[in-house]
Amino acid sequence: MFQLEKLIRENIKKLTPYSSARDEFSGEAKVFLDANENSLGSPLTKWYNRYPDPHQRMVKEKLGMVKGIAPEHIFLGNGSDECIDLLFRSFCEPGRDNVIICPPTYGMYEVSANINDIEIRKAPLLEDFQLDLVHLENLVDANTKLIWLCSPNNPTGNSLNRSDMETVLNNFNGIVVVDEAYINFARQKTFLQELVEYPNLVVMQTFSKAWGLAGLRLGIAFASVAIIDILNKVKPPYNINQATQELALKALDEVGQVNDMIRLLVDMRGALTEIFLAMPTVEKVYPSDANFILVKIKEARKVYEFLLTKGIVLRDRSNVQLCADCLRITVGTEKENTLLVDALQDWYASKTN
Numbered sequence: 085m086f087q088l089e090k091l092i093r094e095n096i097k098k099l100t101p102y103s104s105a106r107d108e109f110s111g112e113a114k115v116f117l118d119a120n121e122n123s124l125g126s127p128l129t130k131w132y133n134r135y136p137d138p139h140q141r142m143v144k145e146k147l148g149m150v151k152g153i154a155p156e157h158i159f160l161g162n163g164s165d166e167c168i169d170l171l172f173r174s175f176c177e178p179g180r181d182n183v184i185i186c187p188p189t190y191g192m193y194e195v196s197a198n199i200n201d202i203e204i205r206k207a208p209l210l211e212d213f214q215l216d217l218v219h220l221e222n223l224v225d226a227n228t229k230l231i232w233l234c235s236p237n238n239p240t241g242n243s244l245n246r247s248d249m250e251t252v253l254n255n256f257n258g259i260v261v262v263d264e265a266y267i268n269f270a271r272q273k274t275f276l277q278e279l280v281e282y283p284n285l286v287v288m289q290t291f292s293k294a295w296g297l298a299g300l301r302l303g304i305a306f307a308s309v310a311i312i313d314i315l316n317k318v319k320p321p322y323n324i325n326q327a328t329q330e331l332a333l334k335a336l337d338e339v340g341q342v343n344d345m346i347r348l349l350v351d352m353r354g355a356l357t358e359i360f361l362a363m364p365t366v367e368k369v370y371p372s373d374a375n376f377i378l379v380k381i382k383e384a385r386k387v388y389e390f391l392l393t394k395g396i397v398l399r400d401r402s403n404v405q406l407c408a409d410c411l412r413i414t415v416g417t418e419k420e421n422t423l424l425v426d427a428l429q430d431w432y433a434s435k436t437n
C-alpha cells in the first residue's frame with residue numbers, strides 16, 4: 085500500500101514554510117509597502133522591481149490548458165534540476181534512505197543524490213536498454229524512497245516499455261519518477277493521464293527541449309496534489325523569476341510553432357539515422373525517440389576529437405556503461421546536420437587513404 089505520509093522526511097513534515105509578503109497578502113491593493121522592494125522602479129522598463137508570483141498561477145493555468153492537467157497538479161522548478169533536488173530533499177533522509185536508478189541514464193539523479201547524501205542503487209538497463217525488473221525488485225528495501233525512470237532515456241534515446249513501467253508503478257510503494265524530458269519526440273504516449281491512477285507517480289517534463297527554452301530554466305513536475313503541496317513547501321519562495329514567468333506565458337501561446345519544430349526535428353532524426361546507417365565506420369545506430377541519436381562508431385574517441393578540430397562538438401559517451409564507442413548526437417539544423425555528415429565523410433576518407 086502506498087502511504088505518502090510514511091515517505092515524507094520527519095523534518096519536512098514538521099516544517100513551517102517561509103511565508104512571503106506575497107503569500108500573506110494576495111488581494112487587491114494599490115500601495116504595496118510590504119516587501120521592501122524598490123518603490124521607485126528599476127533601470128528596466130518593466131515591473132521587475134516587484135517580486136514575482138511565488139505560485140506562478142498564470143503559467144500553471146496556461147500550461148494546464150495545454151497539457152489537459154489541473155494547475156494544482158503542477159509544480160514548476162528552476163529547471164528539472166530543481167525538481168530532482170526537491171524530490172530528494174522532501175523524501176530522502178540523508179545517510180539512511182536510498183533510491184534506484186537504471187544506468188546508463190541522466191547524470192543529475194546520481195549527482196543530486198550525492199549532494200544530498202542519499203545512497204544510490206543501480207539496476208543497469210539490459211542489453212536492449214530496457215528495465216531489468218528482477219534486479220530492480222531485488223534492490224528495493226524498506227528505505228527505498230524513489231525509483232528514477234527516464235523515458236525516452238538519455239543517453240540511449242529509447243523509450244522504456246510501458247508495461248514494465250506500469251509493473252514498477254503497481255508494485256513499488258515509494259515514489260516512481262518518470263522523466264519525460266524528451267516525450268514530445270517519442271512515439272510512446274506520456275504518463276500524464278495516468279496520474280489519477282497512480283498516487284505514487286511523478287511525471288517530469290521541461291521547457292528545455294521541445295519548447296526550445298533551455299536558457300529560461302523551467303522544469304515541470306506533475307503529481308498528486310499531496311505531492312505537489314510538499315514540493316511547494318520545500319522550494320525557495322521565488323524560485324521562478326518574473327522574466328521566466330512572462331516568457332513562458334508568451335511561449336505557451338505558440339504551441340503550433342513548437343509542434344512544427346518537433347515534426348521537423350523528428351524528420352531530420354529519421355534522415356540522419358539513414359545516413360549514419362550507411363556509413364562504413366558506423367557499427368550501430370540506436371533507434372531514437374528523442375531529439376538526439378546514440379551512434380556506435382569505430383574509434384569513437386578519435387572521431388569525437390577529429391570533429392572538434394572542425395568545430396563540431398558531440399557528446400562522447402564511450403566511457404559510459406553499455407555505451408562503449410558511442411557518441412550522442414543532437415539533431416541540429418539542416419545546415420548543421422550537413423556539416424556533421426560532411427565532416428564524418430572526411431573522417432572516413434582520411435582513414436581509407
Ligand SMILES: *Cc1c(COP(=O)(O)O)cnc(C)c1O
Binds near residue numbers: 166289303
Ligand atoms: C535535458 C534533460 C532534462 C532537462 O533538464 P532542465 O534542468 O529542465 O534543463 C531533464 N531530464 C533529462 C533526462 C534530460 O536529458
